[in-house]
Amino acid sequence: MDETSNSPWLTLTVNGRVHTLPPPGAATLLDLLRGPGLNLRGTKRGCDAGACGACTVLVDGLRVNACLTLAALVDGAVVTTIEGLPALGGLAGGLHPLQQAFIDCDALQCGYCTPGQLMSAAGLLGEGGATSMAAIREGMCGNLCRCGAYPMIGAAIARVAGIAQAGGAA
Amino acid sequence: MLAEQPQARLIGGGTDLVPLARDGLAALGPLVSVRAMGLGRIELRDGRLVIGAGATLSEVLRSALVQREAPAVVQALQASASPQVRNAATVGGNLLQRTRCPYFRGGAPACNRRAAGSGCAAREGEQRHAALFGTSEHCVAAHASDLAVALLALDADVTIAGPNGERRIPLEALYPAIATPEREHTLAVGELITSIAIGTCPAARASGYLKVRDRASLQFALVSLAHAVDRADGVLRHVRLAAGGVGSRPWRLRDSEAMLQGRDDAPAAWRHAAALAGQGAQPLPGNAFKLDLLQRCVAHVGGVPAAPAGPGRDQTGSRGEREPRARPFGSSGEAT
Numbered sequence: 352m353d354e355t356s357n358s359p360w361l362t363l364t365v366n367g368r369v370h371t372l373p374p375p376g377a378a379t380l381l382d383l384l385r386g387p388g389l390n391l392r393g394t395k396r397g398c399d400a401g402a403c404g405a406c407t408v409l410v411d412g413l414r415v416n417a418c419l420t421l422a423a424l425v426d427g428a429v430v431t432t433i434e435g436l437p438a439l440g441g442l443a444g445g446l447h448p449l450q451q452a453f454i455d456c457d458a459l460q461c462g463y464c465t466p467g468q469l470m471s472a473a474g475l476l477g478e479g480g481a482t483s484m485a486a487i488r489e490g491m492c493g494n495l496c497r498c499g500a501y502p503m504i505g506a507a508i509a510r511v512a513g514i515a516q517a518g519g520a521a
Numbered sequence: 522m523l524a525e526q527p528q529a530r531l532i533g534g535g536t537d538l539v540p541l542a543r544d545g546l547a548a549l550g551p552l553v554s555v556r557a558m559g560l561g562r563i564e565l566r567d568g569r570l571v572i573g574a575g576a577t578l579s580e581v582l583r584s585a586l587v588q589r590e591a592p593a594v595v596q597a598l599q600a601s602a603s604p605q606v607r608n609a610a611t612v613g614g615n616l617l618q619r620t621r622c623p624y625f626r627g628g629a630p631a632c633n634r635r636a637a638g639s640g641c642a643a644r645e646g647e648q649r650h651a652a653l654f655g656t657s658e659h660c661v662a663a664h665a666s667d668l669a670v671a672l673l674a675l676d677a678d679v680t681i682a683g684p685n686g687e688r689r690i691p692l693e694a695l696y697p698a699i700a701t702p703e704r705e706h707t708l709a710v711g712e713l714i715t716s717i718a719i720g721t722c723p724a725a726r727a728s729g730y731l732k733v734r735d736r737a738s739l740q741f742a743l744v745s746l747a748h749a750v751d752r753a754d755g756v757l758r759h760v761r762l763a764a765g766g767v768g769s770r771p772w773r774l775r776d777s778e779a780m781l782q783g784r785d786d787a788p789a790a791w792r793h794a795a796a797l798a799g800q801g802a803q804p805l806p807g808n809a810f811k812l813d814l815l816q817r818c819v820a821h822v823g824g825v826p827a828a829p830a831g832p833g834r835d836q837t838g839s840r841g842e843r844e845p846r847a848r849p850f851g852s853s854g855e856a857t
Contacts, residue, residue, distance in 0.1 A: 377549040379539065400540050401606055402739070413579070413608040419539045420609065424532065424554055471605065478604075492738035493603025 361426050365389060366435030372422075380425060381406045381417035384432060393433035393466050397495075404494035407467040407474070408432050414474025416493075433466035436473060449473060452507035460498035468494050472508045481512035529553050531713055533611030534577065536602070537618045544626055546619070546635070555611055560715055563587060568721055574613030574714040578668070579604070581612060590721045593728035593747045597671035600732040603739055613714040615668045616679075616695065617706055621741050622662035623647065633659045633702035648807025650741065653815075655769035656803055660702045663766055665741050670765035671730050673773060674747035675719040683712035692717065696770035724751040724759040731818055732765075742766030744811050746818040752786045762819065764798070767811055776800040777819055791823025 361372040365384070372388050381399075384391045397405030399418045406417040409431040431439055440447030449472050452458070459465045471494045475481055480490040487508050488501075496504065509516045529551035532538055541547035560575030563584045570590045572581055581587055582598045598607065601615070619625070624632050624643045631640035643651055643661050652663035669692065677692040690707075695714075697704050708714070719725060728749040734740045745765035751758040760781045762774040777794040784790045795816040804812055820826075 377542070399543065401536055401603075404603065404605060407605055414605050415609045416536075416603075416605045419534070419536045419606070421532070421535050421539060421549070421552070423552070424535065424556070474604070474608075480604075489599075489738065490604060493605045495739075 359426070361422060363422075363425065363427075364429045365391065366430070366432060367438060375422035378422050379418055380408070380410070380420040380422050380430070383422045384408070384417060384430075391432050391434050394470075395463055395466055397464070397467070402495075403464070403467075404471055405464050405467040407471040407494065409470060409474055409477075412474075412477060414471050431470070431473075433470055436469060439473065447473070448511050449476075449507065452510045453504070456503045456507040456510065458500050458503040458507040460500055464494060464496045464498075468496065468504055472504075472511075475508070476512060481508055481514065483514060484509055484516055487512070487514075531555050531613075533575065533614030534606075534609030535614075536606050536610040537614060540626075541619060544628065546626075555613060555713070560613075562716075565590075565721070566718075569718045570721055570725075571716050571718045572612055573716050574611060574616075576612050578602070578607035578610045578612070578615060582607065589726065591671070591675055591719055591725055591728060593671040593674060593725075593730045593749060594668065596730035597667040597732075597745075597747065600730065600738075600742075600745075601667045612668065612717065615666050616672075616692075616714065616717075617708075618666055619705060620662040621665045622650065625662060634662070637703060644805065648805045650743070650766070651805055651808045652769050653767040653799070653802040653804050653808060653811055654764075654772045655699065657699060657701075660769070661805065662769065664696065664768060664770045666771070667730065667732065667742065667745060667765055670745055670763045670771040671728070671747040672717060672719065673771040674749045674761040674763035675725050675728060676749075676761065677717045677719045679714055680716045680718065681708065681712050682715045683709060687715075693771075693773070699769075722751070722759070723753060724749040724761065727751065729822070731821065733814055733818065734766075744814040744818055746815070746822060748822045750781075750822070755786050757781045757784050757786050757790070762794075762798075762822070764815060764818075767802075767815060774798050774819070786823075788823065788825045791820055791825045794823065795819040795825070 361375050363370050384394050394408055394417055395405040397403035401416040401419040407414050408417045410425055410428050436447045449469050475490045481487050487505050506516055532552045533555045538547055542549045555575045560573040562573045563576055564571055578598050582595055588595050622643055625634045629642045631642040633641055641660055651661040672692050678689050679692050679695050680689050695706055730747045732742050732745040734743050742765050744767055747763045749761040760778045762777050764772045764774055776797040780794045780797055781790055798815045798819045799812045802812055
């Protein structure tokens with residue numbers, strides 16, 4: 352990637368802190384987040400192909416797969432990772448309501464997909480898309496859970512969104 | 522800018538380019554960002570709905586204008602990828618995405634797209650996602666875009682900017698007529714899709730998109746069908762049917778359309794149209810089941826109940842779709 356000598360340094364606001372990082376070349380946002388510069392290992396590398404959602408983060412408020420996001424393309428963006436979710440929840444020193452709901456609803460087993468599930472759920476709530484259980488299932492279709500915690504994940508999101516879970520087809 | 526840097530390539534959201542690069546199928550050399558060009562507008566212009574090639578799929582989905590004038594586009598996008606991918610992927614990139622054939626993507630030794638002349642292992646291998654139409658002995662890969670199928674049924678045209686100025690072509694002309702592994706689209710070097718446009722009309726406002734696949738989400742189509750039909754007063758005044766998952770490019774079902782055009786909107790006409798949907802198909806043993814699915818999709822659009830499946834075939838629901846599998850999110854108490 353010898354073309355990288357022309358590319359400028361990167362400015363990223365991550366979880367409220369502004370970082371200046373060396374020209375990223377072909378690195379993805381996921382590479383950068385988990386790399387030695389930022390050292391934010393909460394975001395997981397699952398499939399590295401945009402198919403599992405384990406790497407979901409918020410970029411300028413929108414949920415995206417960090418593994419598909421070329422870092423050079425998000426210069427100047429505001430990024431929120433799982434480490435920044437509590438602050439997004441606005442409860443000083445506490446967990447984001449989604450995190451508490453995940454705990455209360457037993458929405459994780461191994462925990463590997465969980466940061467991506469939480470960031471995706473935060474994105475879904477921000478989009479106003481958690482309007483029903485069916486909409487939650489559809490709206491979370493980009494996040495896989497190999498442990499099968501789907502029902503509890505759905506319940507946790509429904510709880511935070513304030514919608515009923517009972518009734519209707521599964 | 523592109524003309525000055527011949528090695529430069531365009532990048533939208535990168536949702537196809539990045540995985541292709543990872544699979545060794547694309548180089549991430551000098552990149553020119555489409556998103557930085559301000560091509561994201563969605564607007565009505567002279568009675569046509571114009572969607573900028575730089576608009577993200579999410580932006581198009583959320584547009585009240587698109588929801589009103591082209592529901593097939595909205596339905597196709599809702600069935601595409603995931604919310605995360607849609608927040609980044611662009612319209613232009615989606616139309617130009619490369620095939621998902623597992624032999625191409627996964628580096629099979631015999632793949633004429635990867636290495637010209639090496640053969641096509643898919644022909645003798647896993648054929649479930651292979652195309653029925655527009656295939657050749659060199660390649661049986663299906664085009665993967667849902668959006669392209671919906672736009673085809675809406676008679677979309679594509680505006681292209683390049684070193685020699687601007688040109689406009691029907692969407693169908695964006696893809697080569699015969700599947701050649703070497704050429705997946707007809708853009709010249711230095712050209713860029715700037716927008717797509719569709720006419721606003723009753724058929725477009727009544728359009729829809731049906732996607733049939735093994736899973737309920739996050740999967741490409743086995744068979745899909747975009748339809749734009751004006752059925753006012755019980756007469757089929759304007760009929761467009763475009764199929765996905767079954768063509769080397771999005772595939773107009775012209776024989777079915779011709780059967781329906783001008784006829785009364787009655788089950789008999791739609792049964793005939795369904796029977797004609799497979800004209801020109803060259804099925805392989807592993808994908809021949811898609812012919813039946815395609816016919817059922819046409820019948821379903823026409824409101825004709827599908828005939829029961831024959832002996833030894835998968836049971837399908839009366840709506841021409843497979844019975845939905847148990848969904849990943851169950852209600853409380855239900856096993857996953």
